[in-house]
Amino acid sequence: MKNLKPYKDDCFVVHKSAVDKKHAGDLKNRLLIINPLVQLQYDLYSDNFDKNTIGLITPSTTFSKSKDDLLTLYNYQSKVIRDVRENIKKLQIKTIISTCQNCTIDSANSLDHILPKADYPEYVVNPKNLFPCCTTCNSYKLDTIEDDSGQKFINLYLDTLPNTQYLFLDIFKDLDEDLNFKYYLNNINNSIPAVFFKVIENHYNRLRLFERFKLKSIEYVSELESKISAFRRRLTVEEIISDLTTAALEEKNAYGDNHWKCILELSLINSSLFMEKFK
Numbered sequence: 001m002k003n004l005k006p007y008k009d010d011c012f013v014v015h016k017s018a019v020d021k022k023h024a025g026d027l028k029n030r031l032l033i034i035n036p037l038v039q040l041q042y043d044l045y046s047d048n049f050d051k052n053t054i055g056l057i058t059p060s061t062t063f064s065k066s067k068d069d070l071l072t073l074y075n076y077q078s079k080v081i082r083d084v085r086e087n088i089k090k091l092q093i094k095t096i097i098s099t100c101q102n103c104t105i106d107s108a109n110s111l112d113h114i115l116p117k118a119d120y121p122e123y124v125v126n127p128k129n130l131f132p133c134c135t136t137c138n139s140y141k142l143d144t145i146e147d148d149s150g151q152k153f154i155n156l157y158l159d160t161l162p163n164t165q166y167l168f169l170d171i172f173k174d175l176d177e178d179l180n181f182k183y184y185l186n187n188i189n190n191s192i193p194a195v196f197f198k199v200i201e202n203h204y205n206r207l208r209l210f211e212r213f214k215l216k217s218i219e220y221v222s223e224l225e226s227k228i229s230a231f232r233r234r235l236t237v238e239e240i241i242s243d244l245t246t247a248a249l250e251e252k253n254a255y256g257d258n259h260w261k262c263i264l265e266l267s268l269i270n271s272s273l274f275m276e277k278f279k
């Protein structure tokens, strides 16, 4: 999981061009009338974004009658949104941008509305409110961004990820003698402030990441087994462990300290339950 850099250009320009692209007629006229009000909301969003307090923005009743009109501005495939996607993509490190950073499992082939468009239709095309995301994560994020348990998800534009390991893995054998995996979070030495660690916990639980990592891990075991078997023809087990450790640490550097696959690889090659078959 890595932080993404947020859109840098004027966000309201995107809203204006989405309105301009509409065919002349009643819908466009209604949208043009509310442009100044939307602009005020964009200013409010920007102020809160800069302070990382967008969770404090309450849904505005001003746009309740215009909601359906505003929602017509968003289309993932439209030129306006394609340009936003390209713009956001260009700002990021190439190795991570095609993968959803909310889960680091699936492709980022949709855009999450950080403040949900159902409650905040005025931000439906606001680039700072759009986060590249996979459809699975997006489907779990349909509701509000805060509740009694605090902030529900990590905002990877704004919440700086700690440079410390908080995702861990236990490997064990289940009743069928198959390898099984239990991912969990641990705030070692309380090095992460408690409030933010709670956000991390909410994020992993609400996006069902432990279960999703586990399913991917079961798939990955046979892949790693074949890799080791191929190496085994010319290298000792110790040499293989050393090479794989170096590679996993490099990946950790590229994909984040808490990338599930790096943690999985390191745990597997250090697990006698997994390595016993290669001895």
Ligand SMILES: [Zn+2]
Binding pocket: 100, 101, 102, 103, 104, 105, 106, 133, 134, 135, 136, 137, 138
């Ligand atoms: Zn995802």
